[in-house]
Amino acid sequence: MTYRTVDLATWPRAAQFQLFRSYQKPHYAITSRLDVSNIIARKAGGLSAYRACLFAIGAGIHAVPELCMRFRGDQVVRHDMISLSMTVPKAAGSFGYAYVPFVADFAAFDAQAARLITAVAAGRSLAPNTGERDDLAYLSCMPWLDYSSINNALPGPEDCIPRVTWGKFVQNGDGWDMAMTLEVHHALVDGAQVGAYFGAVQDALHKL
Template identity: 30%
Template sequence: MAAYLNTDTWARREAFEFFRGFDQPGFNVCVRVDAAPLKAAVAARGQSFSLACLFIALRLANLHEPFRYRLEADGRVRVHEAVHGSSTVLREDESFGFSYLDHTPDWAAFHTQGQAAVAAARTRATMAEAREAEAALLYFTTLPWLHFTSFAHARTSGRERGIPKIAFGRALAEGPRLWLPLSVEVHHALMDGLHVGRYVQAFEAALAAPEAWLGP
């Protein structure tokens, strides 16, 4: 059975009512996070750094409840039990498609299915799978050519469901650190800077101690 937030008793009710009527209700923050420990950990295992970033980002979204909130057409806020990932994949002809990534707390399982999903997206005739129209998703993209300091996503003028959008940029080595640009865009009716701040802080902590997330 679908679960819904009781917005009548929500401490953020006033902010929810205020921001959901905005023409552009999203806000975006960009930060740099030190990914050197994670890069070293996956390199030692012969695994994908980009999939590891997606794994941690998706795990944290599932652990931070506001990232599982979605706006329904009737105005209710649905609380999804789990959210999954949809990530851009570059093809050989320089077009791109989307890969669907099921959420799992098991890094080895995620890495295996992630490799298969990326390979499928590179050869699929269509841009996306039908599942990528679902609301229980996080949207991911990566710009490995740019060490960006700001970011804006394309958007439609239709109803906004509140799906968070996360972007990664080109990692830049500075001494022992590997600075990775991270952009997080969310719906202000569903969460505030406090919640994004907690998410980013948790992401920084996970990057600093990757073994706790990747397992032995």
């Protein structure tokens, strides 16, 4: 993994970082609705709606530097590239975890994601991240529910890996939309960055 160390002496959010590191419950989740009409329109041409959402999420994460930052003790690092780790259902009713490096070109990302996800679905290993990596974002799709809010199981206040969840596509007038949730650690990410993330995801969905 390639990363650079953030200089806390010049980082504008250093004071916020120190404040929220002391919280026992430093995570928060924000849910917003996103327009997926373009995905619906392209499904007939063979577009995978699931992998299109993965790509848009990856684009959103890489558009916001703070979502690529992780802390290690009192040090903060910023990764150059974040891999997307998503749950993959298996035929027997269980699931495994896939790890898909983000690629800014959609066609290349789509082919890579399809290959890696298929391999996990056919395998037997759960392959959870046990702490050896922090260059990740955790993703989970809830296609059965059009939900209004959600939060995730978290191991403790030191976990600073973002979580993204998205729900069922629902018709809204002449278009389609869905709920998406971003859960983050407040020591690294404020509301302004969450807003920038959702704007970048929506832009990627429109441009697919």
